[in-house]
Amino acid sequence: MPAKLNADLLRGGMDLMVLSALAQRPMYGYLLQQSVERTSGGRVTVQAGTLYPLLHRLEDDGLVRSRWDETTGRRRKWYELTADGRKRLVRQARQWTEFADCLRRMLAPVLDVPLESA
């Protein structure tokens, strides 16, 4: 029996995107915004009011670790994945793709509808 996939998976899209971006390399907030915007092909914008609370939450949960960089004029807070964060990312990513496949199967009949209905 597969795992249950409810609200946490339905929402967690933002968390997944941020975690997967940080899995590539450490980043600071503003860079993360750009990264998600770019790698999503301009489809997804992470608002600052979403991003920063999210990062703080991830840090509280021990999934990321942060460090201030004061050497330049602009204060930057770099974030990197912890080992726990990486494990969580992999687990969540697998659950999400499972959910996505599941929903895709449910939508299959709908998506066969001809174009005039769009």
Next chain:
Amino acid sequence: MPAKLNADLLRGGMDLMVLSALAQRPMYGYLLQQSVERTSGGRVTVQAGTLYPLLHRLEDDGLVRSRWDETTGRRRKWYELTADGRKRLVRQARQWTEFADCLRRMLAPVLDVPLESA
């Protein structure tokens, strides 16, 4: 430039599942719960406290239409898609798959990680 896909798409999973179930045939609430549970392979449970407010919302938005059936001992409220509901479903479904593909691409590197990290 593709459409923007933000929070509404990230959450909208439940709406999509319910609308796609109703696209097959009219159903009443309890039947819908079973249907989603079954067609998701037991992965997704739609709680009653989620389903009924959702259905009322869809009706307020003119995406579904309801009719009471009092002929049997058990009161049943049948729901069916409206023309608007069907159009919305098709549009949302396309946007969702676009978003899912997008996120899947972002997750691709993560999902190559060997099993010991799960």
Next chain:
DNA sequence: ATAGATATATAGCCGTTCGAGGCATTGGTG
């Protein structure tokens, strides 16, 4: 009779996202 499945619905809580702001620095243009 009693429990469990069927059937709809609301109330309260909590977490997430958004929009609107605040604050400060840097770089470029007129």
Next chain:
DNA sequence: CACCAATGCCTCGAACGGCTATATATCTAT
């Protein structure tokens, strides 16, 4: 120089959706 856009971090309140718990009532099987 004055100004503005971009960079960079952040918080707050409103809106919304999902969850749990609860209420109510009928039907079926033991």
